[in-house]
Amino acid sequence: MPEFLHLQTPDEARSLLLRSLPDPQPAAETIDTTLALGRVTALPVEAPHPLPAFDRSAMDGYAVHAADTFGASESLPAYLKVVGEVSMGAQPDIDLHPGEAALIHTGGMLPASADAVVMLEYTQMVGRGDLHGRPGAGTPFVPRTPAAHRCETASPAPTPEIEISRAVAEGENVLRIGEDVRQGQVVIPAGMCVRPAEVGGLMALGVTQVAVVKRPRVGLISSGDEVVQPEQTPRPGQVRDVNSYTLSALVTKTGGEPVLYGIVPDDLETMQQVARRALSECDLVVITAGSSASARDMTADAIRSMGKPGVLVHGVNIRPGKPTILAVCEGKAVIGLPGNPVSALVIAGLFVVPVIEKLLGLPADRPRPSLLARLTINVPSQAGREDWVAVRLLRPSPLAPSRSTPVGLPSSGEGEWLAEPIFSKSNLIFSLVAADGLVRIPPDANGVSAGEVVEVVLM
Amino acid sequence: MPEFLHLQTPDEARSLLLRSLPDPQPAAETIDTTLALGRVTALPVEAPHPLPAFDRSAMDGYAVHAADTFGASESLPAYLKVVGEVSMGAQPDIDLHPGEAALIHTGGMLPASADAVVMLEYTQMVGRGDLHGRPGAGTPFVPRTPAAHRCETASPAPTPEIEISRAVAEGENVLRIGEDVRQGQVVIPAGMCVRPAEVGGLMALGVTQVAVVKRPRVGLISSGDEVVQPEQTPRPGQVRDVNSYTLSALVTKTGGEPVLYGIVPDDLETMQQVARRALSECDLVVITAGSSASARDMTADAIRSMGKPGVLVHGVNIRPGKPTILAVCEGKAVIGLPGNPVSALVIAGLFVVPVIEKLLGLPADRPRPSLLARLTINVPSQAGREDWVAVRLLRPSPLAPSRSTPVGLPSSGEGEWLAEPIFSKSNLIFSLVAADGLVRIPPDANGVSAGEVVEVVLM
Numbered sequence: 001m002p003e004f005l006h007l008q009t010p011d012e013a014r015s016l017l018l019r020s021l022p023d024p025q026p027a028a029e030t031i032d033t034t035l036a037l038g039r040v041t042a043l044p045v046e047a048p049h050p051l052p053a054f055d056r057s058a059m060d061g062y063a064v065h066a067a068d069t070f071g072a073s074e075s076l077p078a079y080l081k082v083v084g085e086v087s088m089g090a091q092p093d094i095d096l097h098p099g100e101a102a103l104i105h106t107g108g109m110l111p112a113s114a115d116a117v118v119m120l121e122y123t124q125m126v127g128r129g130d131l132h133g134r135p136g137a138g139t140p141f142v143p144r145t146p147a148a149h150r151c152e153t154a155s156p157a158p159t160p161e162i163e164i165s166r167a168v169a170e171g172e173n174v175l176r177i178g179e180d181v182r183q184g185q186v187v188i189p190a191g192m193c194v195r196p197a198e199v200g201g202l203m204a205l206g207v208t209q210v211a212v213v214k215r216p217r218v219g220l221i222s223s224g225d226e227v228v229q230p231e232q233t234p235r236p237g238q239v240r241d242v243n244s245y246t247l248s249a250l251v252t253k254t255g256g257e258p259v260l261y262g263i264v265p266d267d268l269e270t271m272q273q274v275a276r277r278a279l280s281e282c283d284l285v286v287i288t289a290g291s292s293a294s295a296r297d298m299t300a301d302a303i304r305s306m307g308k309p310g311v312l313v314h315g316v317n318i319r320p321g322k323p324t325i326l327a328v329c330e331g332k333a334v335i336g337l338p339g340n341p342v343s344a345l346v347i348a349g350l351f352v353v354p355v356i357e358k359l360l361g362l363p364a365d366r367p368r369p370s371l372l373a374r375l376t377i378n379v380p381s382q383a384g385r386e387d388w389v390a391v392r393l394l395r396p397s398p399l400a401p402s403r404s405t406p407v408g409l410p411s412s413g414e415g416e417w418l419a420e421p422i423f424s425k426s427n428l429i430f431s432l433v434a435a436d437g438l439v440r441i442p443p444d445a446n447g448v449s450a451g452e453v454v455e456v457v458l459m
Numbered sequence: 460m461p462e463f464l465h466l467q468t469p470d471e472a473r474s475l476l477l478r479s480l481p482d483p484q485p486a487a488e489t490i491d492t493t494l495a496l497g498r499v500t501a502l503p504v505e506a507p508h509p510l511p512a513f514d515r516s517a518m519d520g521y522a523v524h525a526a527d528t529f530g531a532s533e534s535l536p537a538y539l540k541v542v543g544e545v546s547m548g549a550q551p552d553i554d555l556h557p558g559e560a561a562l563i564h565t566g567g568m569l570p571a572s573a574d575a576v577v578m579l580e581y582t583q584m585v586g587r588g589d590l591h592g593r594p595g596a597g598t599p600f601v602p603r604t605p606a607a608h609r610c611e612t613a614s615p616a617p618t619p620e621i622e623i624s625r626a627v628a629e630g631e632n633v634l635r636i637g638e639d640v641r642q643g644q645v646v647i648p649a650g651m652c653v654r655p656a657e658v659g660g661l662m663a664l665g666v667t668q669v670a671v672v673k674r675p676r677v678g679l680i681s682s683g684d685e686v687v688q689p690e691q692t693p694r695p696g697q698v699r700d701v702n703s704y705t706l707s708a709l710v711t712k713t714g715g716e717p718v719l720y721g722i723v724p725d726d727l728e729t730m731q732q733v734a735r736r737a738l739s740e741c742d743l744v745v746i747t748a749g750s751s752a753s754a755r756d757m758t759a760d761a762i763r764s765m766g767k768p769g770v771l772v773h774g775v776n777i778r779p780g781k782p783t784i785l786a787v788c789e790g791k792a793v794i795g796l797p798g799n800p801v802s803a804l805v806i807a808g809l810f811v812v813p814v815i816e817k818l819l820g821l822p823a824d825r826p827r828p829s830l831l832a833r834l835t836i837n838v839p840s841q842a843g844r845e846d847w848v849a850v851r852l853l854r855p856s857p858l859a860p861s862r863s864t865p866v867g868l869p870s871s872g873e874g875e876w877l878a879e880p881i882f883s884k885s886n887l888i889f890s891l892v893a894a895d896g897l898v899r900i901p902p903d904a905n906g907v908s909a910g911e912v913v914e915v916v917l918m
Contacts, residue, residue, distance in 0.1 A: 033689075037708045051887060054695050058885060060752050088725065088749060089685030091695040105751030107685055107798075109696035180887040187889055195918050196712065197891035200705030200800055203689040204698070204888055226548030226566055230492075230662040236513050236550040237568035239663070246659035249496045253655065266547065290547060292564030293519050339566075341659055367852045367876060367895055369828035369917045393826045417826060426517060428510060428639040429663055430646055432656035436826055458828045459654050 007317035009443045010350050010386050016312055017326045017351065018358055021333055026213040026361045033202045036194040039212035040255060040360045045188040047205055050178030055110040057086075059173045062101040062123055062162060063094075063114035066170040077163040079126065086111065101162055110174055117173035122166035181205075191361040193255075215257040216359035218352070219278030220247050223264045223271060223299060224290025224339055242341040242429050243288040250348055256284075256356040266295050271302040275334070279306055284333045284355050286348065289323070291339040296323050299336045303327050306334055317443065318386045320427060321347035342427035346388050346438065349457075371437065371456045373419035379439075380447040390435035391419040391456060419456055435459065466776035468902045469809050469845050475771055476785045476810065477817055480792055485672040485820045492661045495653040498671035499714065499819045504647040506664055509637030514569040516545075518632045521560040521582055521621060522553075522573035525629040536622040538585065545570065560621055569633055576632035581625035640664075650820040652714075674716040675818035677811070678737030679706050682723045682730060682758060683749025683798055701800040701888050702747040709807055715743075715815040725754050730761040734793070738765055743792045743814050745807065748782070750798045755782050758795045762786050765793055776902065777845045779886060780806035801886035805847050805897065808916075830896065830915045832878035838898075839906035849894035850878040850915060878915055894918065 008016070028042035057063065064080060072078035080101040086092040086108040094102045096113040104110070104117060181187055187205070188198055194212070202210055222244045230240045241263055248258035261278050264271045271287075278285045285306075289299040304310055307329035316324045320343035325336030333355045337344040354364065373393055381387040396418055419439060424431035437456040441448055448454055467475070487501035516522065523539060531537035539560040545551040545567040553561045555572040563569070563576060640646055646664070647657055653671070661669055681703045689699045700722055707717035720737050723730050730746075737744045744765075748758040763769055766788035775783045779802035784795030792814045796803040813823065832852055840846040855877055878898060883890035896915040900907055907913055 034704060034707065037711055051889070052698070052885070053693060056885075087696075088683060088751060088754070089687075089697050105753065107683075107698065107750035175885050180883070180885055181889055188892060196705045196708035196804060197888060197894070197918060199708040200701040200804070200888045201892040203704040204701045204800070206689055206692065206699060208689055224547060224566075228548075230665055230667055233665065234512060237546075238548050239511070239566070240665060242659040242663045245493060245662040246655045248493065249655035249658040252496055291566035292547060294564065295547070341663070345655060345659070365854065367830050367915070367917060369830050371826050371828050372831075395824065424639070426511070426515075426634050426639055429656060429659045430510070430640055433647060433660040435656070456826070458826060459656060 007315050007322070008313055010316055010318050013313045013316045013324075013326055014351055014354055017328070017333060018354060018364065020309065020312055020328045021355070021358060022331050024359050024361055026359065028211045029214050030209050030211050033199055033208050033210050036202075036210050036212055037196070037199060038255065039194050040362060041188055041190050041192045041194065041198075042211040042213045042361070044186045044190050045202065045205075045207060045210065047181045047183055047185045047187050048207070049205070050183045051181040051204065052175050052177060052179065055177055056175045057104045057106060057108045057110060057117045057173065058175050059117055059119045060106050061104060061117045061119045061173060062164075063096065063104045063111050064101045064116055064118055064164070064168065065096065065098055065114065066116035066168050066172065068098060068101075069116070069118060069164050069167040072164045072167045074165045077165045078167075080162055080164060082160045082162055101164075115170045115174070116168040118164050118166070118168050119173060122164060124163045124165070126161040126163050191363060193362065213360050215255060216284060216356055217259050217282040218251045218256045218356065219259045219261055219282035219285040220244050220251070221261045221264055221271075221274055221278060221285070221287045223266060223288065224295055225266045226290065227263045229263065243337070243339065243344045246341060246345045246429065247286060247288070247337075247348055247352070250345065250353065251356065254353050254356045255360055266290050266298055268298050268301055271298065272305055275302050275306055279329060279332060279334065282332070283359050284335070284352070286335045286337060286352055288337045288344050289339045295339065296336075300325055303329070303334050303336050306330075316347075317384055318347075318350075318388070319381075320388070321350075324351065326351060340427050341429040342390070342424070342432055345429075345432060349438075369458075371417060371458060372453050373417035373456050375439070375448055375450055375452050375454050376418050376420045377450045378447060379421055379441060381441040381445060383446050384443050386443045387441040388438045389441060390422045390424075390431055391437060391439050392422055392434060393436040393456065394418045394420055417456075419454055432459065466774050466781070467772060469775055469777050472772045472775045472783075472785055473810055473813055476787070476792060477813060477823065479768065479771055479787045480814070480817060481790050483818050483820055485818065487670045488673050489668050489670050492658055492667050492669045495661075495669050495671055496655070496658060497714065498653050499821060500647055500649050500651045500653065500657075501670040501672045501820070503645045503649050504661065504664075504666060504669065506640045506642055506644045506646050507666070508664070509642045510640040510663065511634050511636060511638065513550075514636055515634045516563045516565060516567045516569060516576045516632065517634050518576055518578045519565050520563060520576045520578045520632060521623075522555065522563045522570050522576055523560045523623075523627065524555065524557055524573065525575040525627050525631065527557060528575070528577060528623050528626040531623045531626045533624045536624045537626075539621055539623060541619045541621055574629045574633070575627040577623050577625070577627050578632060581623060583622045583624070585620040585622050650822060652821065672819050674714060675742040675815055676718050676740065677710045677715045677815065678718045678720055678741035678744040679703050679710070680720045680723055680730075680733055680737060680744070680746045682725060682747065683754055684725045685749065686722045688722065702796070702798065702803045705800060705804045705888065706745060706747070706796075706807055706811070709804065709812065710815065713812050713815045714819055725749055725757055727757055727760055730757065731764055734761050734765055738788060738791060738793065741791070742818050743794070743811070745794045745796060745811055747796045747803050748798045754798065755795075759784055762788070762793050762795050765789075775806075776843055777806075777809075777847070778840075779847070780809075783810065785810060799886050800888040801849070801883070801891055804888075804891060808897075827916075830876060830917060831912050832876035832915050834898070834907055834909055834911050834913050835877050835879045836909045837906060838880055838900060840900040840904060842905050843902050845902045846900040847897045848900060849881045849883075849890055850896060850898050851881055851893060852895040852915065853877045853879055876915075878913055891918065
């Protein structure tokens with residue numbers, strides 16, 4: 001395998017691949033915002049109106065003319081007449097004259113003539129019971145009675161009064177129109193993954209449909225004379241196709257649309273035909289080789305024939321997955337993965353996922369969560385080579401002598417995890433089924449020692 | 460609000476809620492394995508047959524009788540006749556006699572009479588060209604020629620011979636039947652979230668359908684006289700419903716099925732009716748209150764009337780979200796959230812998500828990924844209270860003087876992140892749209908200082 005003489009690190013190889021791809025021009029589709037979770041915005045979303053859309057109380061309290069409270073203090077309170085209560089969800093028809101106040105609730109609309117809100121805490125009824133009732137259905141104001149959850153009749157009682165023990169400035173405890181979001185402001189840029197918060201933000205603005213990037217089509221081709229469909233009962237010597245399904249799930253999880261081209265026998269011409277069709281129908285093509293070295297060579301030959309500029313990387317300094325092929329053909333990425341299911345899934349995470357993310361228009365340098373854990377045993381590795389080791393996460397035994405402060409483990413976390421490497425003779429997919437995540441041993445390390453804190457990428 | 464006198468921490472409150480719920484008895488449904496990504500297994504999956512299903516070569520090399528190699532070394536190699544090549548995907552019809560070897564590829568089926576494989580690296584053809592061709596379509600063996608990708612005719616040439624420079628033990632470089640997975644072995648327990656690896660593992664065993672837990676139904680009720688449907692144009696004083704949609708997305712993301720009961724006005728009787736219906740139709744009910752204190756009181760009154768044991772927690776020592784209500788009614792959790800969209804979403808993450816996870820049968824103590832970042836400014840907090848602060852993640856400016864070794868930041872990561880708190884006067888949902896994640900300031904802290912490393916939970 002002469003291609004393996006000068007092996008690049010995974011970072012170098014990925015960077016070369018992404019650099020060699022043209023800038024994505026994501027196609028958009030418009031869908032209901034309620035269905036947009038996990039999709040990526042195709043266009044910036046601008047606020048069609050300001051938020052709040054009206055001057056709004058930020059507190060439970062009394063709407064006032066700020067000037068009426070100037071100089072007010074505990075020893076020298078101001079006195080205001082309470083002329084009503086602002087109903088939630090309605091435009092108040094209270095005209096607040098100087099010397100008057102209106103009960104208002106958090107989120108209530110400020111009466112036109114008021115310009116500040118005094119918090120309930122700094123007020124007190126004068127010579128009356130509790131006035132701090134729930135919002136009534138309308139003005140004029142009626143104090144809450146235990147029997148009436150809604151106040152529906154006008155009060156015949158004399159106008160109540162409040163004592164105010166703290167001055168407020170104009171605008172205090174009020175959210176002005178547009179103070180949160182201005183009309184026309186970009187509230188969600190293009191290239192953002194829609195999370196629950198974005199769904200809510202869009203709904204707050206009445207944006208019930210949103211333009212998202214079409215899911216990139218990812219063609220998946222399995223190969224190998226020994227590989228049969230999962231529905232089939234393998235004859236002696238045969239194994240079921242695993243890679244089409246692990247990769248399909250990974251593509252779906254990443255936001256792509258998997259397109260399965262089935263299992264191609266170890267035959268160059270057939271592979272070339274299928275691969276060319278996949279390249280014309282998809283945005284990215286992933287071919288997994290059969291398990292033998294010669295089947296891998298056939299995959300490489302097929303990819304070489306798919307178009308210019310062709311193979312960029314053949315062989316990456318990584319374990320598992322050294323025989324990885326990275327190519328760009330006719331402006332699309334073509335990735336050749338080793339046939340071993342563990343290698344294929346690990347390598348797909350390092351190369352297929354970033355290409356899908358680029359096609360989606362997501363920024364490359366995004367925050368990615370992981371978990372810190374303490375390695376249970378020494379894991380040797382070859383300098384220059386990057387290793388990805390499958391690990392199971394365990395809690396330390398409560399009987400084990402407690403270690404000193406876990407340096408590097410966040411103090412705010414829910415306690416320490418141990419990472420126990422899973423070594424499997426055959427790299428069967430079940431070694432990943434048993435694993436919680438993968439630990440990267442960087443190329444510049446000679447391994448990691450037991451007790452060291454490592455970053456676990458959960459799968 | 461007398462209920463707030465003895466406030467529990469979020470951890471205490473969650474633990475009380477989960478403890479008070481009956482053990483879940485998740486209902487199962489059988490679905491195609493290809494559609495199971497993100498679902499939770501309802502039953503343990505046992506291997507219907509062993510893996511590998513046949514003795515399989517773990518290497519490219521020669522199948523041999525181990526005894527024929529005993530004592531072989533570089534200075535005293537063993538010589539064996541090459542009588543054929545094992546085709547991939549087929550049962551070899553080679554009968555290996557003592558003194559004979561057969562070319563075999565990784566994953567190839569071991570001939571019945573062979574008991575070990577010598578790696579290609581320790582073999583050499585005697586007086587012939589390269590024999591290490593790609594798998595042929597059948598035996599007898601024909602050396603690879605550049606023109607022929609498949610070997611289809613019998614070779615008339617004399618039987619080639621190999622030199623073996625290293626002894627192998629019986630079973631060496633061979634994966635025995637069932638060595639990876641035994642027949643009947645539980646390969647995936649119940650209560651496991653199906654990831655790409657599980658999809659592949661199930662397919663490897665021909666398990667194309669799988670029993671998963673039915674998505675728990677989560678009833679979502681919004682309330683508030685001021686709240687209108689997102690499709691509506693709010694009149695002055697009105698705002699659109701946000702919580703039904705953020706929570707719906709969060710429920711979906713967690714694996715539940717949201718059931719929307721719409722917006723209930725601030726009216727106790729209506730709320731009681733809707734809430735009772737939701738309780739009878741769903742596995743969990745979440746009610747968000749209107750924005751005023753009195754609307755929250757109405758929610759609490761409604762929850763109190765829903766059944767035994769009723770309200771367990773009213774008020775949690777947390778910001779945002781102090782007025783949270785946790786209840787169990789007729790064996791189901793009922794959660795009252797504050798109406799503010801930020802509080803509702805943060806609190807739902809702390810209480811609604813764990814209940815859904817319990818209903819799914821997921822273990823409570825699961826590894827959860829996060830990200831470490833350095834706080835840009837001091838964030839004060841009140842001792843005893845747990846704070847969740849929304850943060851934006853930024854890369855340090857390349858012009859900024861580089862800090863010393865980032866203690867606590869993993870060395871294997873892709874570089875340091877800064878966490879910049881987002882403070883919003885009104886806790887509008889757009890403060891979470893702008894945020895990458897949340898930082899927890901634990902109850903026993905008086906805040907966190909600028910420069911400290913914090914754990915960011917990505918949203």
